[in-house]
Amino acid sequence: MDAPANPAHGIFERFLRAGECREVLGCFEELCRELGLQGRGLQLYHGLKAALNYWSAKALWSKLDKKAGHKDYDQGTACASTKCLVVGAGPCGLRVAIELALLGAHVVLLEKRDSFSRNNVLHLWPFTIHDLRALGAKKFYGHFCTGTLDHISIRQLQLILLKVALLLGVEVHINVQFNGLIPPEGKAGWCALLQPSSSPLSHYEFDVLISAGGGKFVPEGFKRKEMRGKLAIGITTNFINRHSRAEVEVAEISGVARIYNQKFFQNLYNKTGIDLENIVYYKDDTHYFVMTAKKQSLLKKGVILQDKADIESLLSPENVDRDALLSYAKEAANFSTNYRLPQLEFALNHRGLPDVDMFDFTCMTRSENAALVREHNGARLLLGLVGDCLVEPFWPLGTGVARGFLAAFDAAWMVRRWAAGTPPLEVLAERESIYQHLSQTSPDNTNKNISQYSIDPATRYPNINLKAIKANQVQDLYLVGTVEVDHKRKSDNRLSTVVSRGAYEDLLSWCQASTAGYRGVEVNDFTTSWTSGLALCALIHRFRPDLDPIQTHQMMLDVAEQELGIQPVLSSIEMATMAEPDRLGLITYLSQFYEAFKTSSGVNFGVIYPVLMPHGAALVPLLCKVSRSLTHKRAQVRDPHPHPRDTPNPCPLPHPTYPLSCAVCPQPAARGDSSDECYFCGRRVYIVERASAEGRFFHRGCFQCRQCGATLRLGDYACDERHGHFYCSLHYPNPTGMDPAQDEPPVLPDGVRRVAEEGEEGGSRRKIVLTPLEKLKLSTLNLTSEAEPEPPPKPARLRLQAAPEALPAQWPGQAWEEEEEEEEEMGLDLGEEEKYPTWKRTLTRRGREAQMKRFCKAQAIQRRLEEIEVTFRELEQKGIKLEKLLRDEGGTPADQKTQWMNQLLYLVQKKNSLMSEESDLMIAVQELKLEEQQCQLDQKLRGYMNKEESLKTPEDRAAEQEILVQLLEVVNKRNVLIQIQEEKRLSELQP
Template sequence: MGETEDERTSQAGQLFENFVQASTCKGTMQAFCILCRQLELDPSNYTDFYHSLKSAVTSWKAKGLWSKLDKRASHKEYMKGKACTDTKCLVIGSGPCGLRTAIELAFLGAKVVVIEKRDTFSRNNVLHLWPYTIHDLRGLGAKKFYGKFCAGSIDHISIRQLQLMLLKIALIVGVEVHVNVEFIKLLEPPEDQPNEGPGWRAEIRPAGHPISDFDFDVVVGADGRRSTLDGFRRKEFRGKLAIAITANFVNRNTTAEAKVEEISGVAFIFNQKFFLDLKEETGIDLENIVYYKDNTHYFVMTAKKQSLLDKGVIIHDYIETERLLSSQNVDQEALLSYAREAADFGTNYQLPSLDYAINHYGQPDVAMFDFTCMYASENAALVRENFRHQLLVALVGDSLLEPFWPMGTGCARGFLAAFDTAWMVRGWAQGRAPLEILAERESIYRLLPQTTPENINKNFDQYTIDPSTRYPNLNANCVRPHQVSSIFNVCPHLCARSADSDVAFFSQELEIRPRQLLSWCQKQTQGYRGVEVTDLTSSWKSGLALCALIHSYRPDLIDFDSLNEADSSRNNQLAFDVAEREFGIQPVTTGAEIAAEREPDKLLMVLYLSKFYEIFYATAVPAAGKLSIPGKISWLVPSQSAAPPAEGGNARENKVRSMATQLLAKFEENAASGEQRRQVGSKEFPQNLGGSDICSFCQKRVYVMERLSAEGHFFHRECFRCSICRCTLRLGGHAFDSEQGKFYCKMHFSQAKVKSKTRRRTVITFDWALLTALILQLLFFNQNFSYRATPQVHRVPFLGCAGLCVSPGPWLGRHAGWATGCVGRRTRLYSTCAITLLYITVIQLQIVLVSMLVCLCIQPQRSSVERQRKRQEKLVQQQARREQLKRLHRAQVIQRQLEEVEEKQRALEEKGVALEKILRGETGDQSSDEHQLLQTWFKLVLEKNKLERYESELMIFAQELELEDTQSQLQRDLRSRMAMDGNTLC
């Protein structure tokens, strides 16, 4: 008898292992059927199935899985599996989000049926996983089903592998899964039997399938963007055209393939040289590229349309995106070649062969699509009631909210929506009022599009289906029950929704009018000598009013008593220079032009003064004369109090401290001389530009609304290009050669033959600053030294880009006083002479200097345990990759947002130019109401200011990311060099 029992146990263990190791959807379903049949288990008995399986399979491998699932099932929200015992749910679609929802509903004790129209999982594309999703999947036993789960340096998994894993878990917890079953529509309960008859059912194909008789109380749509459930209106978000290409190549798992490093992401905003080299060598023009190694070699890239046209991938150029990317307009062979070339170049031609994997259509697995056209459902759920039968309808996954591809949000937000839906079903089963349930669900849904890895709770162990455990700023009552009445009792033929119930977000913007602007200017300049503001034109000619406006908020910037009222040109130019340097307000004309005119142009002054209003509005004058501008980004400023550390410490610390002190003294001397040079006199504008209304590049008329300025030049947006590569430049991201009067992109500035002594001094000063920071970093054994790009834009004569502020942060420990004093007292000097432009020659110099520092100051320390050292190196590498991936996602989003802003600015400029021509009488139209036109003009001005502010902040973020990336690269190089010499850096 004992032997028979052992044999049964062994057989059960082997059958369960076969089920766990199944590698296809069909194989999984077949292994599960065999397991249930041999162990005499009934999958339809969903309430006891898991416990019966657990009792029958007692192998040591299975016990590890049972402990994880038991821990998950112990959450109080599930009420020991009895929270939804009388609830029957239908889930449409077996994608990751549909299966994840089904698992949560099964934990609640509901009867769950999943239908899927396919019988294969063939999606090779790879998903990036947020940290919480990794924690969640590990808690469900992911490593038991897929031993290599998140074992690499980048956290990702193929969709196919994730589906298989979730399918197996769903079957184990009692979910009934049917493949080759297609959902057609919902069937209403019959009218003649309101109480005793069948309830809501589904029309499916094939019609005779047993599931067609299944009555359910809840239906969840998880069948992707082409959701088949009626009653949900969708909002479309379409931005600037962004063409993504995904390609999967066969992974033969050879040694050569294993050595090829994955690409967590290369974005144009970081590595301009990579993409320019790619374009020059292959003709392929990309915005970014990512490479993950999983079951396949997976590449995804964003290609520019013109490059696809030039390479023959797209045959004809159409305005409509659907026609442009239709299969009839795409040369498939050219697309295959395009993706292969990009993959080859991206991996430095290290992959031995790039043979395409085959998709479920039997074709090479490559796809091209526009990922900026995204859909989102206006509501997450609704309730239908026919003949006393109520039905709760919900959406999850892409059916609810399509992800923005560069952020990798699909799976992460999809899982959050699955938990939120399970919470809603729990309330439904417990008898809460339908309107209350819908109002709470819509309140939570408002948070979903805003979620990022940074703004959700970090304690993943506390995560449950209760939204309060996951969203730190949850307001579950922001949508009231009366606001969701339109999605209760919705009939299939009445799907329209009222505009009042739209889920939307509105940002508060300043709403001002010319009269209000004039009144504000009068109030701010009241009492100043020689200033009497009565209008928005002639009152500003002398320049005193502009200087008074600035002085009223920042008296330390302008010595108002020294101004000469008769010197209009100097006064106005001083105000323009100070506003640009201190507040980032671009000039729209020159002081000399205002002095030469009879009175300033009204349209021009309204545009310029509105910028001051929006910066200074509702800001009180601080006692110390320092203005805190609302709406700007706040940055960490080190404490001014400092004291040297206590005497003592080892010789190495004293030696490095002495070097750091000397370098700081040298840096202060260089920076002070730079600051002195910067403050001598005002900016000298070129005298041969033809005036502010003439574009410095094309010599054509530039109207007020479309006017940009930098380094005394005025120009059209499309004319602002690099003198070498002709790529479009953005303000704050350009370099300027004051001797030659040319603008450059960051990459090509170092190639320009600039022989200015000022340039050499400034670059050397930058090296001193960075070397000093690295010395301090090494001194205090820290890897997280902080670099911040200041929001204020400092104009170094040949650079014209944002400054660099070295901030010590909280890592100083017991040395905080001394080091904070050393750095804190120099903060202003750092920000005036340090630069964000990084050239390859400078980076090489930095590496040499750091290497010299390592040789001088760090004694070799051999690791006692080689295994421990390798483990630490792997952990450091993994962390570096994760940080790099975060920066990539942020960079891609910033890059797309900058392009969206640019498109909106161009459209706004077109409207503004047309309106300006009418106001100036250049069109011959005399019938328009001038007052109404001025009001329209002012609205355009406000919109322009808003876009400019947003663009400026995006550029700051981009520069910060660039510095973080460069710092990370320098640290990796430093670690690599030290590892080669056998040194360690704590």
């Protein structure tokens, strides 16, 4: 194409294509000089429009005019008299600067660097894609969101937003660092302390400061809080993308997590020694990989030289072998793409080094408030936060840029309200009301009509209450004069609360009132009154007569756990045979019944520790049964010498841990018959740290898979009851190699006709009799909705591609050839006859979107489980200290022991609340595992469905039948989980 005759047109073209920050700024400055334009803000934008009557520019003006015409901006006059300083030219800082410019404000943006060098790639939510397109993103970057996964490199995103900001009149200054605020003196206004101090902006006075400077910089006056999980080490790496055909053919990985796909990560570890929790691969300017690695794997591979307790020291440069890190990252990238990426060569970062980084995201921080106002000498300054300094994102979720943009819109709305003269406390209260929604936002719970999104929060957040927080609740966010900030976090004072009455007396009175009138039951204490088991059975029967528990301790403990979610604290042996049961353990156990039933009893004795009923914990035993059947179903092997409990005349004692030593069954005793001894390590296990499964008691940290050592969770483990061994679902042994579930035919869902039996030599096999349409409906269960039309059969020319053993079958590009689509989108002309039809692309995109949602959900669950684990450890440390104090027979005053008891009971209830949340999360984990299985089977089934019936071999038909059987089983299991959740929801609604 010939260069435009008008020099300004050529400069504008260079501006559009500029790929470096300084180049963009230089081209824009040259363009303004060429056109003789001066000024700032929308005045400059209108001057550009009038002077640059060029076809390439006209399309961009059309988009920006449409954006600027929204009613929220009042034709660019809403904030015409407002002066704003934005700190940081990251995506969020640039985005808020654009909105403030559209409002008509004078906007100055500072950036301490002079280049955009971050190659890392961001996942984009649908609304961010629509928003960027409305700003003309495709005009600046033609490859914007052209693939089947929606993402963009941080560098490209910054370039797009910088160009838009400049066109709208934002003043951008690079190589200038913000170091603080200078309060106004005399008649002057608020200014910034800058480096270099010689910057002309040192005298710029502003009345709004928006910080987008990242998590390490938060203006004085804001309070931060931490969200800490278990040790999490992330690795990012970028390889050069030459856009060759071979590179185009390699499918991206929208994300896969260990929590629902253990097999892939086990294969990776077995073949390479690399142990990961998750991995993502995107193609953009670079081949971008991000993963979470386990510390022991990094130590064994020599990446981390020495194990250190302090995370900062652990990952310090002097403790990391850089070459080993590069090798680790490259090996993980090669394996995850099945070694199909040719000649992996590292891209370089801004320091000219291979772009590989290892970082810690164990602890993430967020601001307790989103805004504040400072006043000095009568001059007010509104301060707001966006981006990482507001909420540090958890990288696998793709929330950083999405919630960052939402926060940018919210901040712009706040400035609009400020400029309109709204009282400061009302502005702050409304901003904090909106901020409450930010951390919970997702594509599923924001408004669906993304084309209507604006800076008005009501267009984005459903049913938002802008007055949820009142003005009198944010008075501490209005700071007058010198700011004195207490950077220490507030301690949890709830444990020091003095209870009006003794918890011991309250609990005993409640137990006596609740068991009164039952024959043979007389509760006088927390020792011998409970040894027969009748008192506990009476207590359950008093409030839940429908449960009809058998009068033995073990059955009672089982009923309490399975129906009420109350985990045992003592074993049935201890409760039945000891003349003096563990009084402290019994009290903490009974306190859970009190919390569960005190509302029903109509009795409240004044105990003021919180009601933290473990609603979800009752699902743990059932979850374990569902978990056992997900991948390795237990073989039914009959013991030739059955235990006496299985005979018509069982042993008079219950047996929670088989085998046990007793008069009838003289097998040697195993660990687990004592509740204060860990079943696995044999060490003391205190009440608050005590966990229980299958009648065994143990430390949570000792609950591990016998084969691989992976930490197990209640609700996601398998138990070999014969030997008392515990396993993860991947390693649960199946001695016979048979699948017991094959004994029963699956129940067909609605719309599928029947299951028939065909006699064969040596037995029978099932045959699923389905029409092609029924098969199609079954195979698209999690890809299309019922309201959508069914796609036509895929052309026979598309052949099945064998999936490598190392990869899950449903990964993009592994089950179907999708090269044509990707090549077309990258600009490679394959000819019309070789291109995929529209319905195929739609299904491919939906499949990948579903995979992305599954991955994000898995990572959110994993992160929350890790935070819960950390909280458990904190509770355990406090609980152990309290238990030791309570068991000390020294001369401690009774009042002091009462206070300790109250604190211990509070810890127990808080632990139970966390267990309830954990069990709810484990339900979601089981759902993800089943969704993953269904997706894999769906991909396999499509391969046979799209093959001409006349071309199918007997082996093809047999394989298709087996896939149908497995798919139906997965559907049935998903239905079971749905039923569990519905029953749980209904039970929680009951008074």
